[in-house]
Amino acid sequence: MAKVVVITSGKGGVGKTTSTAALGAALAQAGKKVAVIDFDVGLRNLDLVMGAERRVVFDLINVVQGVAKLPQALIRDKRLETLWLLPASQTKDKDALTEAGVAGVIKEMRGKFDWILCDSPAGIERGAQLAMRFADAAVIVTNPEVSSVRDSDRIIGLLDSKTQKAEKGERIEKHILITRYDPNRALRGEMLSIDDVLEILSTPLLGIVPESEEVLRASNVGSPVTLSNPASPPARAYADAASRLTGENVPMAIHSERRRFFGKLFGRAA
Amino acid sequence: MNLFSLWRRRGSAPVARERLQILLSYERSARGESNLLSILRGDILAAVSKHLTIDQDNIVMRMDRDATLSTLEIEIVIPHAEMKLAAS
Numbered sequence: 001m002a003k004v005v006v007i008t009s010g011k012g013g014v015g016k017t018t019s020t021a022a023l024g025a026a027l028a029q030a031g032k033k034v035a036v037i038d039f040d041v042g043l044r045n046l047d048l049v050m051g052a053e054r055r056v057v058f059d060l061i062n063v064v065q066g067v068a069k070l071p072q073a074l075i076r077d078k079r080l081e082t083l084w085l086l087p088a089s090q091t092k093d094k095d096a097l098t099e100a101g102v103a104g105v106i107k108e109m110r111g112k113f114d115w116i117l118c119d120s121p122a123g124i125e126r127g128a129q130l131a132m133r134f135a136d137a138a139v140i141v142t143n144p145e146v147s148s149v150r151d152s153d154r155i156i157g158l159l160d161s162k163t164q165k166a167e168k169g170e171r172i173e174k175h176i177l178i179t180r181y182d183p184n185r186a187l188r189g190e191m192l193s194i195d196d197v198l199e200i201l202s203t204p205l206l207g208i209v210p211e212s213e214e215v216l217r218a219s220n221v222g223s224p225v226t227l228s229n230p231a232s233p234p235a236r237a238y239a240d241a242a243s244r245l246t247g248e249n250v251p252m253a254i255h256s257e258r259r260r261f262f263g264k265l266f267g268r269a270a
Numbered sequence: 271m272n273l274f275s276l277w278r279r280r281g282s283a284p285v286a287r288e289r290l291q292i293l294l295s296y297e298r299s300a301r302g303e304s305n306l307l308s309i310l311r312g313d314i315l316a317a318v319s320k321h322l323t324i325d326q327d328n329i330v331m332r333m334d335r336d337a338t339l340s341t342l343e344i345e346i347v348i349p350h351a352e353m354k355l356a357a358s
Binding site: 145146149150153154157186189190191192193196200 | 282284286290294297301
């Protein structure tokens with residue numbers, strides 16, 4: 001039975017899609033059977049970030065409306081055998097996504113995968129609420145920046161009230177994933193620190209993804225960063241975060257280029 | 271850029287943190303999440319405004335929260351003109 005995780009943030013541009021692709025790939029690299037679903041109807045991008053844009057035939061709405069069967073719409077990753085993508089519709093009306101329809105798709109998928117990651121659209125409207133509706137857990141992607149933290153707080157409020165779990169009186173598991181973190185700027189007091197963000201949001205930390213050129217390079221070539229350059233700091237941060245998501249106890253570390261450089265030196269010396 | 275602006279830049283993260291804490295405690299209470307700090311803040315300001323007109327520029331508010339305790343600091347500047355007005 002799959003665990004359904006929504007990747008959400010409220011604010012746009014903080015790295016939801018990048019994080020969905022990277023976490024999904026990292027889980028698949030660890031041998032789990034993973035599906036990533038793009039909920040951003042009209043603005044699909046997960047296919048592009050994962051390098052599957054030319055292989056999209058059917059989409060989530062086609063499945064919801066019964067035009068296509070789930071196996072026809074799922075795209076298997078070319079690099080990872082256990083990673084699948086269910087793309088969003090690019091053209092159809094947003095209202096075509098219904099709660100009952102999404103419930104049906106998620107229910108069918110639960111039996112087929114270990115992990116289902118739902119890439120939420122930005123905002124707090126219907127699309128974002130549908131993406132989180134059936135989630136067991138949430139990854140709240142946050143940049144160490146005031147508007148992102150404020151929107152994350154808003155999303156936490158929604159997760160605690162609008163999800164099916166919350167309505168049943170159960171607790172939805174919530175994790176903060178800090179992205180675009182610059183440890184040097186935080187040290188100089190120019191950027192909110194990890195502690196600042198966690199204290200303000202009172203939610204546990206899943207991982208710290210450092211600001212890195214590798215993230216843009218990965219999306220340029222259409223590959224999750226954990227696949228395009230597994231040794232890079234953001235890839236290692238995502239791999240750690242994915243392990244923590246599965247319940248593993250991985251010590252929190254801020255991966256940086258510099259440490260990698262020294263690591264290489266020591267690695268060679270040994 | 272002078273030394274002062276360098277110092278100010280160093281200070282920008284604490285400013286962000288403080289602004290967020292005040293804003294979010296207000297927004298959480300507006301969403302119906304009870305928050306003692308913002309209730310206190312509202313009551314104190316209401317009490318003060320009975321006696322003098324509160325100008326936003328004359329108030330400095332700080333809120334902080336960590337694992338074991340929270341603090342609410344309200345600094346109200348009262349111009350002498352106001353004091354005479356209140357006394358009369």
